[in-house]
Amino acid sequence: EVQLLESGGGLVQPGGSLRLSCAASGFTFNSYAMIWVRQAPGKGLEWVSAVTGDGGSTYYADSVKGRFTISRDNSKNTLYLQMSSLRADDTAVYYCARMVVGTNYFDCWGQGTLVPVSS
Amino acid sequence: DIQMTQSPSTLSASVGDRVTITCRASQSISSWLAWYQQKAGKAPKVLIYKASSLESGVPSRFSGSGSGTEFTLTISSLQPDDFATYYCQQYNTYPLTFGGGTKVEIK
Numbered sequence: 001e002v003q004l005l006e007s008g009g010g011l012v013q014p015g016g017s018l019r020l021s022c023a024a025s026g027f028t029f030n031s032y033a034m035i036w037v038r039q040a041p042g043k044g045l046e047w048v049s050a051v052t053g054d055g056g057s058t059y060y061a062d063s064v065k066g067r068f069t070i071s072r073d074n075s076k077n078t079l080y081l082q083m084s085s086l087r088a089d090d091t092a093v094y095y096c097a098r099m100v101v102g103t104n105y106f107d108c109w110g111q112g113t114l115v116p117v118s119s
Numbered sequence: 120d121i122q123m124t125q126s127p128s129t130l131s132a133s134v135g136d137r138v139t140i141t142c143r144a145s146q147s148i149s150s151w152l153a154w155y156q157q158k159a160g161k162a163p164k165v166l167i168y169k170a171s172s173l174e175s176g177v178p179s180r181f182s183g184s185g186s187g188t189e190f191t192l193t194i195s196s197l198q199p200d201d202f203a204t205y206y207c208q209q210y211n212t213y214p215l216t217f218g219g220g221t222k223v224e225i226k
Contacts, residue, residue, distance in 0.1 A: 045217040100168070106155075110162065
């Protein structure tokens with residue numbers, strides 16, 4: 001069974017940093033591009049970042065470019081999102097998801113991890 | 120960036136109704152569009168990809184159509200399990216973008 005399990009969320013102060021993890025199981029992790037999508041409370045979905053299966057290419061939304069870094073450790077079947085210079089408007093549930101091979105839509109999602117940014 | 124606009128933002132319907140949700144792209148995305156269903160407190164679930172292809176395991180009452188800039192998601196006969204929020208997503212180019220969502224409520 002394909003599973004994605006996020007961790008690392010929690011309350012952080014404005015200007016602070018946090019690293020999210022997404023542990024993958026049930027599929028050949030390095031064959032799939034992976035993404036992070038976030039959802040602010042009561043709002044819609046916002047794509048945040050993507051990384052190719054080999055980690056060689058990364059993509060970012062303008063809203064996080066220069067502050068967030070996506071990476072992966074294929075030996076550990078784990079995806080990461082390093083977030084720095086956090087702002088109140090980064091408050092959201094962060095989901096990791098798997099991209100269907102050869103396309104850019106998402107067929108499997110984690111349960112999400114909440115990141116509140118507040119003093 | 121490609122902007123995705125969904126309408127309506129909220130829709131009230133009854134069980135058994137035929138429901139149609141529209142998604143418009145600010146420029147042509149060919150057929151590179153997916154539809155997701157999200158229930159409260161849960162992760163989204165893909166329903167349709169490439170504008171009209173039904174994801175495995177999704178009931179056949181869901182269908183998608185369109186190409187270029189105009190797309191629709193249709194639920195042929197609304198079921199109790201279908202009350203949720205629906206999002207379109209373009210995957211023609213980065214940045215990947217979602218529509219604002221359509222909440223389907225019980226009438």
